[in-house]
Amino acid sequence: MPVQDLYFLIKEVGIVDAVELLHLSTPEQVQGFLDLVGWAGDRLEPLALRPWLAGLLDSGPEHFASVVQGLDPELAALILHRWTRVYNLHEEEVPESEEPPFFPTPDRFFLVKITADHPDDVKMVERMLDSLYRADPVLARHLLRSAGTETEAYLEEMSFRFRSGRLGDIGFPALDEALEVYRPLDVSALSIGEGSAEPRREATGLPAVMAEQALKQGFLAKVLARVTWADEADRLEAALVSLFNHVLAADRVDPGEPEAVALGAARAAATLSLGLEAVARGDVDRGLEALRTISLVRFHRTGHSLGLQLSKLVQTLGPWADRAPLPKSEVLGALKGQRPLFSRVLDDPPAGGTRPLGSLEDIRRAADVLAEVAEQVRFVTEVLGVDSAKLPPTATVGDVARTALVHAALGHGLVASPLSPGQVLEFLQAGFQGGTFAPKVAERIEMLIPREFRARAHGFMDEILGDLGGLDRTKAPEKRHVSGLVLE
Numbered sequence: 001m002p003v004q005d006l007y008f009l010i011k012e013v014g015i016v017d018a019v020e021l022l023h024l025s026t027p028e029q030v031q032g033f034l035d036l037v038g039w040a041g042d043r044l045e046p047l048a049l050r051p052w053l054a055g056l057l058d059s060g061p062e063h064f065a066s067v068v069q070g071l072d073p074e075l076a077a078l079i080l081h082r083w084t085r086v087y088n089l090h091e092e093e094v095p096e097s098e099e100p101p102f103f104p105t106p107d108r109f110f111l112v113k114i115t116a117d118h119p120d121d122v123k124m125v126e127r128m129l130d131s132l133y134r135a136d137p138v139l140a141r142h143l144l145r146s147a148g149t150e151t152e153a154y155l156e157e158m159s160f161r162f163r164s165g166r167l168g169d170i171g172f173p174a175l176d177e178a179l180e181v182y183r184p185l186d187v188s189a190l191s192i193g194e195g196s197a198e199p200r201r202e203a204t205g206l207p208a209v210m211a212e213q214a215l216k217q218g219f220l221a222k223v224l225a226r227v228t229w230a231d232e233a234d235r236l237e238a239a240l241v242s243l244f245n246h247v248l249a250a251d252r253v254d255p256g257e258p259e260a261v262a263l264g265a266a267r268a269a270a271t272l273s274l275g276l277e278a279v280a281r282g283d284v285d286r287g288l289e290a291l292r293t294i295s296l297v298r299f300h301r302t303g304h305s306l307g308l309q310l311s312k313l314v315q316t317l318g319p320w321a322d323r324a325p326l327p328k329s330e331v332l333g334a335l336k337g338q339r340p341l342f343s344r345v346l347d348d349p350p351a352g353g354t355r356p357l358g359s360l361e362d363i364r365r366a367a368d369v370l371a372e373v374a375e376q377v378r379f380v381t382e383v384l385g386v387d388s389a390k391l392p393p394t395a396t397v398g399d400v401a402r403t404a405l406v407h408a409a410l411g412h413g414l415v416a417s418p419l420s421p422g423q424v425l426e427f428l429q430a431g432f433q434g435g436t437f438a439p440k441v442a443e444r445i446e447m448l449i450p451r452e453f454r455a456r457a458h459g460f461m462d463e464i465l466g467d468l469g470g471l472d473r474t475k476a477p478e479k480r481h482v483s484g485l486v487l488e
Contacts, residue, residue, distance in 0.1 A: 003032035004170065004207040008258045015051045022052070023059040027070020030056070034075065035163045036256035042160045044075075046082045048256075050121065053079075057127050064128075065135030068143070072162045077146035078155035083125045085113040086148030103129050107137060110144050167255065171245035178249035181268075182339075184308055185301035187278045192286060196295040198239040200231065210244050213265040217358055219280075220273035223287040236291065243296045244268045251339075267339070270358030272296060275303030277360050307340035307357045313370055319388045320377040325396040331369045342366060376401060379453050386416050395486050401460045402467075403486040406431070408448050409441045418488040421476035428473040435469065437461060 001009075006029060010018040025033070030052075038049045056064050068076050080086075084103075087094045087110060094111055101122050103112040114125050132140035146155070164174070172178075215221050227233050245255075247268035253260045276299045280287035290299075314321050314335050321332050327345040334343040334354045341354040346365045357363060376397045380386045384404050391400065404416045409431045410423060419427075431441045442461070449457045467484040471477050479487050 002170075002207060003029055004036070004255070007033050007036050007256070008207060008261075011258050015055050019055045019058060022055045023063065027067045030067050031071050031075075032166065034071070035166055039160070039163065039256075040254075042156075044078055044082070044156055044159065046079060049079065050124065053128065054124055057124065057131060061131035061135040064131045065139060068132065069136065069139055072159055073143065073146065074150075074155045074158040074162070077143050077150060078152070078159050080125075080128075080143055080147040081150070081152055081155055083114060083116040083121060084147060085115055086144050087111045087113070088145070088148060101126075105129070105140070105144070106133050107141065109141060110148070112144065171242045172249050172255060173246055175249060175252075178246045181243065181246045181250055181297055181300050182304055183301055184305040185298060186305060187275075187302050190275075190279045190290075190294055190298055190302060192279065192290045193293050195293055196298060197291075197293050198235065198242070198295055200235040201238045207241075207261075210240070210261070210265040210269075213262060213269045214240060214272075216266070217269045217273035219277040219282070219284075219287065219359060220269060222284050223276065223280075223291055226284060226288050227291070232292065236296075239296045243272065243300060246297070247271075247300070267356045268300065270356035271303035271307075272300045273303070273358050274306060274360070274363070275299035275301070278302060278306060282360065303357070304339075306363055307335070310335045310363070310366055310370060311337070311340045313374070317374060317377055320381075320397055321373070323388060323391070323395065323397045323400075324373045324376075325398045328369050328373050329396075331366055332373065335366060335370070373397065375456055379456050380404075380416070383450060383453055384414055384416050392418075392486060398460065398463065399484060399486050401457075402464050402484050405445055405457065405460055405464065406485065408445045409437075411444065414448050416486065418486045420488050421479070424468075424482060424485070424487070425473070425476040428468060428471055428477075432465070432469060432473075436465065 006021075006025065010021060010033070013021075015022065022030075022033075033052060034049060037052065038044055038046075040048075056067055085098075089109060089111055094113075098113050101114045103114060103126055104110075105112065112125075112129060114122050116122050116125055129140065129144075132143065164172075168174070214224065224236070227236060244265050248255060248261060248264040251264055251267070253264040255261060276287055276290060279294065279299065279302065280290050314332050317332075321336070322329070324332050327343070327350075330345050331343040334341040340357060342357045342362045343366075344351040344353050344355055346362075346369070357366070380397055380400045384400065386400055386404075400416045403419055404414050406419060406423070406427050407413065407415045407417070409427055431438060433439070436442075437445075445457065445461070446454060463484060468482070471481065
């Protein structure tokens, strides 16, 4: 079983309940577990190793020593260095200021001052040293000598280098290489049959947490279901592992956190599916041939670029993007970042939060909202000449437009100054006739609106009718009862 799969299985079950599985793991697999769990960036986090080391100690001195023997010696020495201060009794004296807890080694070569703060950690270090001396005194002496003489910076740098190399072997690249998956690439640059597909490599199992995400993505899942040749399936599996791990590295996802890995794999799979669908134009047969002949990284870059195009359009709205009404503001907010997302308010049924852009339908829905807001912004800037910086903080672009139309209905022209309660009452009394706008009022408004914006103005008028049509027309309304307008 691949190291990642075994690691995720142990994490899911819990180390206490999976301790027998941990005991059966090879030293190489244990090294992989510690690579995944024990680091925060380029710094070792000993506390994250605590339950794993405790579980290994329960397997007995012989097995524990054999596992330590299989680790990078710099890592084993670094772990001891973090929790101890080692004195070589043949070369130096122990300062009188040192206080227990101590571990005098059975060979009388060293006195180990245990510097761990927590009593459980003190006991664990004592067990580690006792187990090593019982099973392999030569190894124990070598590690203590390294822990006592090498600097922490050296041990950590070397351990991190070896760890990075192993992660690279399973597809986790350096950051600068990983970021390639986010370099923009227009869909027109991809051509079915271009021959850029990843070559077949040594079989690499796709961890279950990643495979599950790949099979959730609509178009990608449909195409993968059509792959029937074993060699092609193996090639794609290895390519998916490489792509997903590149995305995780680029997004700085901790490969030792299953939930974070699942979210990262979901982003990668969705972006890949979007790029594949765009190239194949939604045709599964074309998608199958595209997968066979085009690099997965190029699909991912294309899918990401489609989202970036929407993000750049949001940026053209400037400060008006922050004045879009709900729920449109949620859609634009999700598109703003370096990794544009899809607001789930556009899902059917609507939901909260965001998810990755994963289909051409997602792009279309988000683009429709963006186009609608852009048209509203054009109306208030080109027709009304409004400066967003001079508006009340909570005023939306729709509030501004509707306010100007109310002023127009009252004969004030197209101005967006805040309305008084008296002006709102005047509009309620003169602006409506039955369940719609009074004909003369509607005509007065339409005469002031350029032809190309009249459809948009009619939409705002419908909103005014919905917001104000049910209010009492015999007295000025309280501000809290009026929505959709800019009020004094």
